[in-house]
Amino acid sequence: MDYIFVNKILKTPIYKQIAYSIISAIEKGDLIFNDKLPTEKEICQTFSISPTVVKMAYDFLISEGKIKRIKGKGTYVTNRSHYHSPLHQFYQVDRVFMDEIDHYDRQVILVDYIDDDYSAYRMLKLNKGEHCFVFIRIIKNHRNPVLLQKIYLPEKYFPKLESSDLENQRLFDLISKKQTQPIDHLHNTFSPINASSAEALLLNIEPDDAIYFVRTLLIGEKNQVLGYVTNYFPGEFTEFEVMVHAI
Amino acid sequence: MQSNLFVHITIDRRSTVDYNEQIKESIKALILDQTFYYKTLLPSPKMIAIHLNIDYKYAKLAYDQLIQERYIRKIEDDQYEVSYFELTNYFFDRNVAIYDAIIALGLTPSIKCVEKKVVTLSIDEQKYMGFNPKENSKYFYINRLYLGNMQPIMILENYLPMTIFPEIDQNFVGDEPLNAYLDQHYNIKAKLSHRTTQAVNLTSALAKYLNERKNAASICSTNRVYDQNQVLIDFGRSHTISSYYFQALISKEEISEYYISR
Numbered sequence: 078m079d080y081i082f083v084n085k086i087l088k089t090p091i092y093k094q095i096a097y098s099i100i101s102a103i104e105k106g107d108l109i110f111n112d113k114l115p116t117e118k119e120i121c122q123t124f125s126i127s128p129t130v131v132k133m134a135y136d137f138l139i140s141e142g143k144i145k146r147i148k149g150k151g152t153y154v155t156n157r158s159h160y161h162s163p164l165h166q167f168y169q170v171d172r173v174f175m176d177e178i179d180h181y182d183r184q185v186i187l188v189d190y191i192d193d194d195y196s197a198y199r200m201l202k203l204n205k206g207e208h209c210f211v212f213i214r215i216i217k218n219h220r221n222p223v224l225l226q227k228i229y230l231p232e233k234y235f236p237k238l239e240s241s242d243l244e245n246q247r248l249f250d251l252i253s254k255k256q257t258q259p260i261d262h263l264h265n266t267f268s269p270i271n272a273s274s275a276e277a278l279l280l281n282i283e284p285d286d287a288i289y290f291v292r293t294l295l296i297g298e299k300n301q302v303l304g305y306v307t308n309y310f311p312g313e314f315t316e317f318e319v320m321v322h323a324i
Numbered sequence: 325m326q327s328n329l330f331v332h333i334t335i336d337r338r339s340t341v342d343y344n345e346q347i348k349e350s351i352k353a354l355i356l357d358q359t360f361y362y363k364t365l366l367p368s369p370k371m372i373a374i375h376l377n378i379d380y381k382y383a384k385l386a387y388d389q390l391i392q393e394r395y396i397r398k399i400e401d402d403q404y405e406v407s408y409f410e411l412t413n414y415f416f417d418r419n420v421a422i423y424d425a426i427i428a429l430g431l432t433p434s435i436k437c438v439e440k441k442v443v444t445l446s447i448d449e450q451k452y453m454g455f456n457p458k459e460n461s462k463y464f465y466i467n468r469l470y471l472g473n474m475q476p477i478m479i480l481e482n483y484l485p486m487t488i489f490p491e492i493d494q495n496f497v498g499d500e501p502l503n504a505y506l507d508q509h510y511n512i513k514a515k516l517s518h519r520t521t522q523a524v525n526l527t528s529a530l531a532k533y534l535n536e537r538k539n540a541a542s543i544c545s546t547n548r549v550y551d552q553n554q555v556l557i558d559f560g561r562s563h564t565i566s567s568y569y570f571q572a573l574i575s576k577e578e579i580s581e582y583y584i585s586r
Contacts, residue, residue: 164521193336195349199357266410268567269523269541270393287541289523292356312523312541321517 078115080107083124091126095134103143103156106219110157110281114144157314160223164319167291167308168249168263182220186279187213188240190232197229200294200305208232212240215279222280225309234258234303252295252304260303264294269312280311287312330367330375332359343378347386355395355408362409362429368402394540394565410567411477422470422478422562423501431472437498438479438533439467442486453483453559454548462486464493466502469533476534478564488512488557502558512557516550530563540565 080102295304369383397407426433450457549558
């Protein structure tokens, strides 16, 4: 509760001081999506103010879409940054947040070296026994997950990869440095899927919430599949934009 | 025909992954790489179990999970077909009618009008949609279901200003393609569509129309359509459970640009 500041000597109404303290904490990233706020009673007792004032502050924040009350549970922060990108550039997620270096984070949670995988191997046109690196990573903005990625890079095209390669640089930088064959184009398919409990946990959403699922094939100049990436964007917090022209 | 499909479905008995998971992933991969395409009749779980020499319960569980994930659907007792399809890149760089995109899928398109009426929008609603807001402005509202071979593919609601399209409420039946109608009757061409898309859970009302369960994930696209004079003529919102109609190809030049401009 240390992010709330009240100065009773000021002429600014106390409900506004409380509300703006919370808005400021959200903007700084001290409070993030799904953080629980103190109860109205706790604020009343701490600052010796009337329940009506606290209620006014919370009602104001609810009307602004910053917080929500869940009956029987409490009051929670709802504000969460949206990832908004032109459709063509959805894959440049790390560039969008490049200017916000303090609030942007890539986290590799799994590194594996596999020789089989039903879906990915079919997409990659790999035979069982051929080796492939798999990385799972999460990209976060203000500690909120923006994107979960599963990245499959066959060893024959990307020899000697390490997890630090993905932690320390953007996917396209890695590809440009480590690939043995140049990429010709990317091929993407966009689908709506419902989140499994594991995906929900990693994306900080509820199980069954909508996910914007994008499958990306990295295609080489000889039409070979150099890599396969599955992207999971939290649906409610992701928007892609496109202009389409009549023929 | 079904028996030919068996050769593609395999399991690895030494794997630590459950048989049902292996069957599910195997069929899913075959659907995604279009070895099994829309409406392909699949072998029954019983036939899979006999073919792979495993307990029936694994094959049945795999099929149940594929239904849950919307890759297949049950059509009759023990008969299953592929229900997954992708509306292709027809929409990516050209404002093509949904009707034509359904034809491109190899399906017979039809349109069912769910609702049509004249509405008065508030100033805030008009502002949100991008129209020049005026008090008591009337709009023609239509909500239509697009079907392919009688299966629902997309539901689309539109708001059209009555100032631009006078008497449209009396003449537009509801089951004809909209853009062609606007061109023929008003000489107004839908030239540019500005689309914003999100993945959202279906409400129970939308789910009913799309023959889906409540909360099934869908792509919601908000469209603002401009005519040859850059005038906003139509605000629309569509929901589809299909894979997205942008099969985006990102060219080598765009990738190079990305490297250079960073």
